[in-house]
Amino acid sequence: MVDPILSVEGLNKRFGGLAATDDVSLSVPPGTLHAIIGPNGAGKTTLIAQLMGALRPDSGRIVFQGEDVTALATPARVRLGMARSYQVTSLCPDFSVLENVLLASQLRDGGWLSFWRPAIAYPRARSRAMEELSKVGLADRSDRLAGELSHGEQRQLEVAMALASDPVLMLLDEPLAGLGRDEADGMVSLLHSLKGHVTMLLIEHDMEAVFALADCVSVLSFGRIIASGTVNDIRKDPNVRDAYLGTEGDAHA
Amino acid sequence: MPDTATLLFLEQSLNALQFGMMLFMITAGLTLVFGIMDLVNLAHGSQFMFGAFIAAWVAGETGNFYLAVVVAIVLTMALGFLMEVTVLRHFYKRHHLDQVLVTFGFILILNEVARALWGAQGLSLALPDALNRSVPLLPGLDYSLYRFVFIVCGIVVSVFLYVLIVKTRIGMLIRAGASDRDMVRGLGVNIGLLFTFVFGLGAALAGLSGALAAPIMSATIGMGEPILIIAFVVIVLGGVGNVKGAFWAALLIGFIDTLGRSYMAAIISFLAGDSVSAALAPSLSGMLIYLLMACVLVVRPEGLFARRAG
Amino acid sequence: MRKQLVSFAILIGLLCAVPPIAYWLDDLFLLSLASRCLILASAAVATNLIMGYGGLISLGHAVFIGIGGYVVGIASHHAFNDGMTWLSNGFLQLVAVLVLSVLVALFVGLVSLRTKGIYFLMITLAIGQMFYLAAVGAYDYGGDDGMTVFAKSRFLGQALSGHYLIYWVSAAYLTASMFLVARLSSSRFGLVLRSAKVNEARTRAMGYEPFRVRLVAFTVAGVIAGGAGFLMANHAGFVSPAMLHWTRSGDLIVMVVLGGLGSVFGPLAGTVAFLALEEVLSGITEYWAIPVGAILIAVALYTPQGVMGLLSRRRNHG
Secondary structure: OOOOOEEEEEEEEEEOOEEEEEEEEEEEOOOOEEEEEOOOOOOHHHHHHHHHOOOOOOEEEEEEOOEEOOOOOHHHHHHHOEEEEOOOOOOOOOOEHHHHHHHHHHHHOOOOOOOOOEHHHOHHHHHHHHHHHHHHOOHHHOOOEHHHOOHHHHHHHHHHHHHHOOOOEEEEEOOOOOOOHHHHHHHHHHHHHHOOOOEEEEEOOOHHHHHHHOOEEEEEEOOEEEEEEOHHHHHHOHHHHHHOHHHOOOOOO | OOOHHHHHHHHHHHHHHHHHHHHHHHHHHHHHHHHHHOOOOOOHHHHHHHHHHHHHHHHHHHOOHHHHHHHHHHHHHHHHHHHHHHOHHHHOOOOHHHHHHHHHHHHHHHHHHHHHHHOOOOEOOOOOOOOOOEEEEEOOEEEEHHHHHHHHHHHHHHHHHHHHHHHOHHHHHHHHHHHOHHHHHHOOOOHHHHHHHHHHHHHHHHHHHHHHHHHHHOEOOOOHHHHHHHHHHHHHHHOOOOHHHHHHHHHHHHHHHHHHHHHHHHHHHHHHOHHHHHHHHHHHHHHHHHHHHHHHHHHOOOOOOOOOOO | OHHHHHHHHHHHHHHHHHHHHHHHHOOHHHHHHHHHHHHHHHHHHHHHHHHHHOOOOOOOOHHHHHHHHHHHHHHHHHHHHOOOHHHHEHHHHHHHHHHHHHHHHHHHHHHHOOOOHHHHHHHHHHHHHHHHHHHHHOHHHOHHHOEEOOOOOEEOOEEOOOHHHHHHHHHHHHHHHHHHHHHHHHEHHHHHHHHHHHOHHHHHHOOOOHHHHHHHHHHHHHHHHHHHHHHHHHHHOEEOHHHHOHHHHHHHHHHHHHHOOOOOOHHHHHHHHHHHHHHHHHHHOOOOHHHHHHHHHHHHHOOOOOHHHHHHHHHHHO
């Protein structure tokens, strides 16, 4: 068996009396897409925040590529190869599209300790950034201000930025939220094309997308993982129907 | 009978207590305004200054010190309401830079208004005879009755705030607001009214503090700002929005500043000789509380008395 | 980039035009006022680096002006009174300004930059007050009254005095600091600094530590303001605690805001506007601070997105 890229062991986080993350364990093998689904308030975003180091868990371990990163700060985890995209678009609206991506791509090409030469004047980081922009289909938008892009384009830019830091593992927080049908299809095929190249942990509401993309699905409810398995396992699981898909059928059936 | 050094120390400790009480009265309202409304109010020191000027002016006109204090409280509270209702309430959700600009503008205006009304030299306030005397405390130690009264007023204000914040419904909302603003917004209470009340309360306390300070330090233009800055140190140590933290931090700062000014010269003389002491002591004694703040922040960036997060 | 170089060429042209005009009008007061304006503007450029690009509101930046000023003042004091003429060496003084500014900036930065928002503002204000009180308590150096700079800084035998010389040096210093900040803001460092202003969590999630980037910005801004203080002391021939009073820091903020946050030439425009306002209003009324205060309140009130939003609005729709 291959060593997992990410493995989470017994993660717990409580806010007051409320368990936001309740004994969560996960294992994500390299090159796969692992989806986490669950109703609103199930603790998905809290979980991502802990994986990225924005929140400190009360107990449990997060191991990334064999290294225990539980105590590391966010920037250190990113340098090790983690990246995330945000649920709420949080780009720098005054920056050009290219500058937003450069911000991410310069990390592995010398870092921020450069004070004189304009950031856009580094050919390698620039071509790297343009490459990511072409992947998400924004190459012709590179000179526009990020704030001027449509909602869908901003989501694409989010993914380009996550990709530009050359991550081993990408945490995608609802990349389809608020997208129209066509845009959503575009995003799904984009994520599909990334499969195999980069390991992904996808948090998503859109069932159709999850079932189309995921190698493995975990269902989160009240901070607990109530089911985990392939798309087919999850579709059949009665617990999942009750907790999450229950709206489709009769809960008392 | 205690020796002179002990008596001096006792006297300075009482002065420290009085200064701490004055700081607490200024800081209590300010820390709530910071904590609940997330408003940087640089003009809070101006309320203190107006309290002092109004008290000195009314006392000079009527000869009644007690009336002067009451008028000072009422007018500074009215000034606070006026500032809040007309201008500052529009700034609660704005960037701190806007708040700095607008309250910096208020400082410029209020200092000039005070100068136009009461003159550039400032006003002093003569205490009524009943208060203007010393009481024997220990054999060999007489202490100013007025400073005693000041300390008692501080204790009364502290108890009043404790009861208000811990025992009343308004207090519950204030506490909730200081720890989680959005929750109070969600409770459906008239948040605008609560904010106006808190702002007016803070202004009135600063005014009271200024009025009580007027006989000791006399009212001068710009007297509010140095006090405001010390109040900031108190807030940094006590934690934003934390009235209890502000109480302990105010007392701590009161003691360190007062005792530092009394003993710094002697301590440096003892450690490094008289000439060094003469050169350094005046600077160092003034810097002491700020150095303390810096040291605390290095160890605990969240403040000394701040509640633990999470 | 090319557009910016053209702007700089125009700026240099304008700066070069002032001395001939002053010579022609035979108005040395004008030249001296212009020098003061340029020196203050370079301090405003420093403030703009941390506030306009970094989003950090410091109410204590005048401390660095005070450091630059007091290095000149204290050196002059000992050179003049104790015969230690070697202290007048301008190069030596500049090294001292550099070292002290860096040390103080690191100290203040370490204490304040780990805290957030409202705390940063209060802490810089408090530490500024600490240095102010230290200057007031320095009785050997004039205490509250300050001291006259009898021995100006000397470079290779040439004293830094005379209206024309001071003007040229100030103009060169301002241009250089503006150019430096312009380069910094578009560099990789500048990108991260500006990104941390907009969204700190996001910047961390891209692998950067905002604290370190801000500490560098704060230190560079401290050094630039320290140099401004050095020039100011030689220009005014006088240093006093008033140089580092917190209201001077407030003035710097106002200048930057009036000129436009995060713009290369804004600080100069804002400084000119601020000094002009002060000159004009103080000619009209003794209570000129009242209209200045009212203008500040109006500016803050009637820019609904806030002054921080002015810049992005202009860029997007202008």
